[in-house]
Amino acid sequence: MFNNFSKKALRILKKVDIFSQPVLLLIKQEQGHKTLFGACLTSGLISFFLYLLIVNLFDLRQGKNLTSLSTEIYHTQPHQFKLDETNFTLTFAIQSPSFKTYIDESVYVVEAKIQTKITRITDNEKIDEWTQQDLPLTKCNPELIRQVELQQYFSQLDLTTNYCIDWNKIKELDLEGTFDSLVYRAILLEFKICNDLTKKSKECKSRDEIKKQLEQNYFSFQMPSYVVDVKNDKHPFLSKGEDIFTTISSKIFKEISIYMQPITVFTDIGIINEDYEVQNTLRYKRHTEMIDLNESDLIMNVVIRLDQIEQQYYRNYTKIQIIISKMGGLWQVFFTLAFLIQKPINMLSYYVKILNSLFEFEQEQKKPIKNQKQENPNPETLQQEFSSRQQLQSTKEILFIQNKKKSLQRLQSIKRKKKQIEAIESLALDPQSKEETKKQLTKAISFSIKQYFLSISKKLKMRWTDYLYFINCFVNSKNYKSLQIQYSFKKIIKQMDVLYILKKLQEIDKLKMILLTESQIKIFDYLQKPTIPLDPDSAQFSVTQNYYSILKPRKNDYQKAVDAEIAFKDLVENLDNPINMKLINSIDQTIVDLLKMRKDSLDVISEGDVCISGQRYDRNAVLSIDINQRNSS
Numbered sequence: 346m347f348n349n350f351s352k353k354a355l356r357i358l359k360k361v362d363i364f365s366q367p368v369l370l371l372i373k374q375e376q377g378h379k380t381l382f383g384a385c386l387t388s389g390l391i392s393f394f395l396y397l398l399i400v401n402l403f404d405l406r407q408g409k410n411l412t413s414l415s416t417e418i419y420h421t422q423p424h425q426f427k428l429d430e431t432n433f434t435l436t437f438a439i440q441s442p443s444f445k446t447y448i449d450e451s452v453y454v455v456e457a458k459i460q461t462k463i464t465r466i467t468d469n470e471k472i473d474e475w476t477q478q479d480l481p482l483t484k485c486n487p488e489l490i491r492q493v494e495l496q497q498y499f500s501q502l503d504l505t506t507n508y509c510i511d512w513n514k515i516k517e518l519d520l521e522g523t524f525d526s527l528v529y530r531a532i533l534l535e536f537k538i539c540n541d542l543t544k545k546s547k548e549c550k551s552r553d554e555i556k557k558q559l560e561q562n563y564f565s566f567q568m569p570s571y572v573v574d575v576k577n578d579k580h581p582f583l584s585k586g587e588d589i590f591t592t593i594s595s596k597i598f599k600e601i602s603i604y605m606q607p608i609t610v611f612t613d614i615g616i617i618n619e620d621y622e623v624q625n626t627l628r629y630k631r632h633t634e635m636i637d638l639n640e641s642d643l644i645m646n647v648v649i650r651l652d653q654i655e656q657q658y659y660r661n662y663t664k665i666q667i668i669i670s671k672m673g674g675l676w677q678v679f680f681t682l683a684f685l686i687q688k689p690i691n692m693l694s695y696y697v698k699i700l701n702s703l704f705e706f707e708q709e710q711k712k713p714i715k716n717q718k719q720e721n722p723n724p725e726t727l728q729q730e731f732s733s734r735q736q737l738q739s740t741k742e743i744l745f746i747q748n749k750k751k752s753l754q755r756l757q758s759i760k761r762k763k764k765q766i767e768a769i770e771s772l773a774l775d776p777q778s779k780e781e782t783k784k785q786l787t788k789a790i791s792f793s794i795k796q797y798f799l800s801i802s803k804k805l806k807m808r809w810t811d812y813l814y815f816i817n818c819f820v821n822s823k824n825y826k827s828l829q830i831q832y833s834f835k836k837i838i839k840q841m842d843v844l845y846i847l848k849k850l851q852e853i854d855k856l857k858m859i860l861l862t863e864s865q866i867k868i869f870d871y872l873q874k875p876t877i878p879l880d881p882d883s884a885q886f887s888v889t890q891n892y893y894s895i896l897k898p899r900k901n902d903y904q905k906a907v908d909a910e911i912a913f914k915d916l917v918e919n920l921d922n923p924i925n926m927k928l929i930n931s932i933d934q935t936i937v938d939l940l941k942m943r944k945d946s947l948d949v950i951s952e953g954d955v956c957i958s959g960q961r962y963d964r965n966a967v968l969s970i971d972i973n974q975r976n977s978s
């Protein structure tokens with residue numbers, strides 16, 4: 346009971362196997378019919394796709410198939426950005442009307458600060474706390490320009506007449522937030538007229554003198570910025586110098602705000618998954634100027650602060666699975682196209698293969714009657730009628746005659762070799778060399794027999810033009826092959842039906858019923874299956890078991906021919922048996938030619954060959970002559 350259940354469970358479990366081996370019929374030891382054209386098409390298709398895949402993967406490595414999109418993000422409170430000597434450089438000074446920058450602390454002084462406002466909320470009340478940190482400035486020199494990419498840009502300035510951040514005294518500075526946010530930090534540069542309160546290292550000039558000198562001046566200011574190149578996969582930020590230039594005057598007070606925009610590039614560097622690499626920096630976005638007409642000792646304030654709008658760039662590279670699935674789609678299209686081209690050719694070639702193994706086909710060139718007529722032409726009446734046809738046919742016929750001659754030559758050479766083998770027996774040679782020469786001759790005969798069969802084969806040989814006829818559905822009445830194929834195809838298509846095969850199996854059952862008695866049939870079921878011994882190659886085994894067609898030993902062409910020859914001799918000598926008579930009469934003439942080559946009748950056959958070559962007799966007639974001769978002898 347339990348045993349039964351477990352068996353059932355096993356059977357059900359086995360049904361899950363999706364890798365089951367389908368039951369197949371083979372054709373010529375292959376699972377399907379394959380053609381050379383199909384093989385070429387397949388390799389063409391595969392190499393094309395390999396090429397595409399390699400090109401695509403190469404592009405992927407190069408970052409060529411990139412998609413990018415940019416968005417803007419609004420921040421109420423931009424987060425902190427640190428700046429240091431490698432990515433922040435400032436140069437600025439006031440310019441005289443002749444556009445020459447100058448530093449003169451007896452005229453104007455600059456105070457630089459990092460201004461911080463922290464808003465505290467206590468009891469619903471906002472309290473702003475301002476703190477300031479000095480930003481050390483100094484007269485510029487090339488050593489202070491430490492941003493490598495922009496050294497070239499800044500070297501064009503007259504550095505010693507400009508102010509710079511003194512990187513020897515400060516390591517880094519930062520910007521954060523906006524004016525409304527809880528934390529706000531910005532750089533503030535205050536330009537003031539030199540007076541008792543503001544004076545630094547130098548004594549101030551007289552007030553009128555200063556006012557006059559500053560009446561019509563310019564302000565020159567340089568800072569680093571970036572442009573974004575999304576196509577550059579390693580370094581999307583390209584440094585550039587930003588130059589701000591404006592007028593100033595002692596008569597007005599200017600307030601300039603320079604807004605720095607955060608830019609972020611998200612690069613998807615994952616090959617299969619998304620894996621974003623984030624790069625960010627600040628760039629100059631815009632500046633605003635406000636003018637106050639109140640005359641005071643202030644010339645200008647410059648504030649460097651963050652912008653609230655962040656620019657973001659997303660860069661996606663095509664993923665490997667996307668490439669592969671795209672290629673899969675493309676493959677479907679190309680495969681379908683190739684399939685449409687290949688399918689009819691394959692079908693035709695498949696049926697031709699089946700037809701060739703089932704039928705023999707009369708070859709188009711064979712026109713023996715005309716051949717004969719040409720040999721004895723009637724000069725008066727036939728000349729004109731045939732001259733045109735003759736020209737048309739002549740090439741074909743020459744081919745045919747050559748073919749025929751070839752097969753005859755082969756027959757002759759087989760005969761010669763057989764004679765040689767027999768001659769060796771009578772020669773006085775040592776047995777070993779005799780054996781060897783025999784072996785060689787046997788091999789040669791075997792080869793000749795193969796060639797003979799090739800030369801007399803009546804198979805349909807398809808040329809590519811024949812395929813074109815069929816694919817165009819253009820059946821040329823002059824194209825005998827298409828007629829032959831159509832006819833024979835109709836004949837076999839029924840037999841390829843599984844119902845037909847089942848019917849035939851049933852017929853065998855019926856035959857069994859008719860041929861065997863009831864008790865014989867009962868025993869029949871117990872007939873032993875062929876048993877494969879430990880050494881299947883042993884000679885004894887092949888002799889005892891070879892009535893099973895499945896175990897018939899493989900013989901070479903020569904051996905087969907020799908066997909057939911002996912069997913033929915046997916049949917000819919027992920012509921009383923009607924089956925023998927029928928059998929002989931159904932053998933192809935050309936094969937009879939081969940079989941008739943026997944030691945005792947060599948001369949007779951050479952006469953017969955002459956007959957065959959000269960003129961095609963009715964097959965049965967030839968045989969009857971031959972048989973008559975045998976009976977009389």
Ligand SMILES: *[C@@H]1O[C@H](CO)[C@@H](O)[C@H](O)[C@H]1NC(C)=O
Pocket residue numbers: 412413414613619659660661
């Ligand atoms: C890039 O990846 C992001 C993140 O998944 C996605 O939202 C976006 O649509 C992708 N862009 C393109 C152009 O494929």
Ligand SMILES: *[C@@H]1O[C@H](CO)[C@@H](O)[C@H](O)[C@H]1NC(C)=O
Pocket residue numbers: 426427428429431432625626627
């Ligand atoms: C400047 O460089 C520092 C150190 O390399 C880095 O922490 C900072 O984020 C950079 N700032 C910008 C705006 O690129």
Ligand SMILES: *[C@@H]1O[C@H](CO)[C@@H](O)[C@H](O)[C@H]1NC(C)=O
Pocket residue numbers: 639640641
């Ligand atoms: C403008 O100047 C007047 C008089 O000189 C002074 O009272 C006033 O406070 C100044 N305003 C500002 C904003 O400095």
